[in-house]
Amino acid sequence: MRRALTFATVVITAATLVAGCDSGGSDRAAAPAPVPSTAPTSAPTTAPPSAEPAPTASAKPKPQKLKNGAKGAEVLALQRRLTELGYWNGEPDGKFGGQTQQAVFALQKAAGLGRDGVVGRKTQKALDNGVRPKAKSTSGRVVEINLKRQLLMLVDDGEVSQVFNTSTGSMEHYEQNGGTFLADTPSGRFRVSRQIDGWRHAPLGLLWRPKYFNGGIAVHGASSVPPYAASHGCARVSISAMNWLWKNDELPLKTRVWVY
Structure with a gap:
């Protein structure tokens, strides 16, 4: 039988940190305005060097996260791997629904990860490492x-x-x-x-x-x-x-x- 208690419940409030990012690009530099020449008309003129844009490193695409509502071969592979490790999620069908999300929750709990039900980099690593x-x-x-x-x-x-x-x-x-x-x-x-x-x-x-x-x-x-x-x-x-x-x-x- 459960015991009756009178003390108050402690409520824990978590703060959310929102981060932003700055994006931009590099454009070709505008050509300088022409300057009147003081040299004789017969003297050759030298053209100003052309401005070239600075080389930019191509951004490496982030791996696609799998979450509720996703479909396809990657989801099917996820479901089969979860089943292989013993995380119950019904019959694999390539559709990320509630059953798959429940299994991902269980995997994240076993691995000591955040429990968001989304397969990102850390959750994928837990899958690859066979965490049970x-x-x-x-x-x-x-x-x-x-x-x-x-x-x-x-x-x-x-x-x-x-x-x-x-x-x-x-x-x-x-x-x-x-x-x-x-x-x-x-x-x-x-x-x-x-x-x-x-x-x-x-x-x-x-x-x-x-x-x-x-x-x-x-x-x-x-x-x-x-x-x-x-x-x-x-x-x-x-x-x-x-x-x-x-x-x-x-x-x-x-x-x-x-x-x-």
């Missing part, structure tokens, strides 16, 4: 929820087989039935004890196909799974990810769940 999270369990099937990284992992005999972006307890306070409670996801070792195959209209919101492992705390599908802790205590995954977990019976009853 490590498991703590060593035997059997265990669902591991890493609170620091905000990752949910399926682990088999110590090997991570699938990685999901998750969003757990926000550690903020909320009001319910006249009491004030902390939205936390307690650490510990649990087991999936019950499940609902459909929508659960819970007092604090909608849960899609929840798998409960600690009282009213569950792994469940949600329409919003940001790359940071935002829930009342459950571990959210995307609707499509939860459907895949159910379809393939990846979290049957009595499955061990480690939260740390």
Whole structure:
């Protein structure tokens, strides 16, 4: 049971730095105005040297970033690489949508990068280097929820087989039935004890196909799974990810769940 708390929530505000850049070009220098000659008309005249533009270095094009809405062969290659590394993103189709963005979030979390869901230089390097999270369990099937990284992992005999972006307890306070409670996801070792195959209209919101492992705390599908802790205590995954977990019976009853 969660404990009622009375102290205030600390709000952290991040400042945004906006940088600008200056662009310009070099034009051919204007020809000087003609000066009347004082030499005899029969004397040869010397033409002024022509002004040549200074050579400019050609700018190296920046690599194209891949983000939500992108399509094509590069996206298909990205999806296949994510799948190869175990970051669940459905069937590769060459379209950068919500599933792919969730997988990129998970990769960025595992690599300790900024979580913007965009594949830039650093995220591409993490892909190339094959960055994957490590498991703590060593035997059997265990669902591991890493609170620091905000990752949910399926682990088999110590090997991570699938990685999901998750969003757990926000550690903020909320009001319910006249009491004030902390939205936390307690650490510990649990087991999936019950499940609902459909929508659960819970007092604090909608849960899609929840798998409960600690009282009213569950792994469940949600329409919003940001790359940071935002829930009342459950571990959210995307609707499509939860459907895949159910379809393939990846979290049957009595499955061990480690939260740390």
